[in-house]
Amino acid sequence: xxxxxxxxxxxxxxxxxxxxxxxxxxxxxxxxxxxxxxxxxxxxxxxxxxxxxxxxxxxxxxxxxxxxxxxxxxxxxxxxxxxxxxxxxxxxxxxxxxxxxxxxxxxxxxxxxxxxxxxxxxxxxxxxxxxxxxxxxxxxxxxxxxxxxxxxxxxxxxxxxxxxxxxxxxxxxxxxxxxxxxxxxxxxxxxxxxxxxxxxxxxxxxx
Numbered sequence: 001x002x003x004x005x006x007x008x009x010x011x012x013x014x015x016x017x018x019x020x021x022x023x024x025x026x027x028x029x030x031x032x033x034x035x036x037x038x039x040x041x042x043x044x045x046x047x048x049x050x051x052x053x054x055x056x057x058x059x060x061x062x063x064x065x066x067x068x069x070x071x072x073x074x075x076x077x078x079x080x081x082x083x084x085x086x087x088x089x090x091x092x093x094x095x096x097x098x099x100x101x102x103x104x105x106x107x108x109x110x111x112x113x114x115x116x117x118x119x120x121x122x123x124x125x126x127x128x129x130x131x132x133x134x135x136x137x138x139x140x141x142x143x144x145x146x147x148x149x150x151x152x153x154x155x156x157x158x159x160x161x162x163x164x165x166x167x168x169x170x171x172x173x174x175x176x177x178x179x180x181x182x183x184x185x186x187x188x189x190x191x192x193x194x195x196x197x198x199x200x201x202x203x204x205x206x207x
Contacts, residue, residue, distance in 0.1 A: 003085050003092055003201040018084045021091055021129050025120050028131060029077040029097070037067045044131045045123055051135045053166055054178040059131070075101035085204060089124035092204050102146065103172045106153040114141040114169045119196070121203055137193055138165040138186040143172065164188050 010018060024043055031040035041063050048059035055062050080096040095118040103110045121133040145152050154171070162170040165186030174180055185196045 001198070001201045002087065003197055003204060005085075007085065014086060017086060017091070017124075017129070021084050021086075021093055021122055022082050024122070024129050025082065025093055025095060025118075025131065026079060029079065029095075029118075032066055033074075033076045035067070035070050037063050040066070045125060048131055049133050051133075051181075051184070053136070053138070053169055053180055053184060054173045056181060059134075075099050087204050087206070090204050090206065091120075091122040091124075091129070092200050093120045093122060094118075095120070099169075103143070103175075105172065105175055108152045109146040110152065110172075111144050111146055112141065112168060112172055113144075114166060115139040116166075119200065121200060135196070136184065137196070138163070138169070138184060140164075140187075141166055141168040143168040 028040060028043040031037065031043070041060065044059035050057065050059055050062040055065055076099075078098045078100060080098075082093055082095045084091055084093045097116060097118050099112075099114040099116065101112045103112050116139055117137040119135050119137060120131055122129050123132045124130075143154075158174075159167055159171050162180070163182055163184075163186055165188045166184070170180040170182075183192075185193045187193065
């Protein structure tokens with residue numbers, strides 16, 4: 001398997017490709033955080049698909065739904081590092097990120113932090129790298145009162161019904177009316193993560 005293995009030394013052309021890929025996916029997240037939805041649309045292939053906690057569908061619809069969500073809540077992505085594997089006109093990138101956002105539940109303000117790996121499939125189309133597919137591998141999250149005096153009312157039964165890798169994220173999204181997929185890749189299901197990596201590797205190597 002090529003994915004998750006040490007890359008051979010990059011050629012000068014591959015260094016440029018890698019830089020363009022990292023710039024692209026960081027810009028996609030920048031657009032999401034800053035409500036630049038027209039520009040966000042330009043980062044995907046025409047048939048791109050997105051599968052995350054609150055949305056599964058086309059990238060076009062994802063941008064539209066992100067715009068709707070932005071009216072109710074704002075998030076920001078803190079990006080720590082990104083690894084890239086390339087084969088011809090295909091690439092897979094894994095971005096380590098923390099998603100931060102302020103939420104309001106039952107009159108209390110809270111800070112939500114969700115740690116995940118954001119995983120991208122990318123294609124070079126007419127000389128330009130674009131996102132073909134995006135998903136997340138969820139790791140852990142926290143929900144903390146903005147101030148110690150906030151009286152936080154959390155339904156412990158509902159919270160316990162969600163996956164531990166994204167329970168707080170699922171709880172807050174559900175409180176805002178979103179249906180949450182409980183079968184996404186997360187570190188609490190390592191076999192599912194391994195299967196995702198194998199599928200993406202097969203795509204990378206065009207098997």
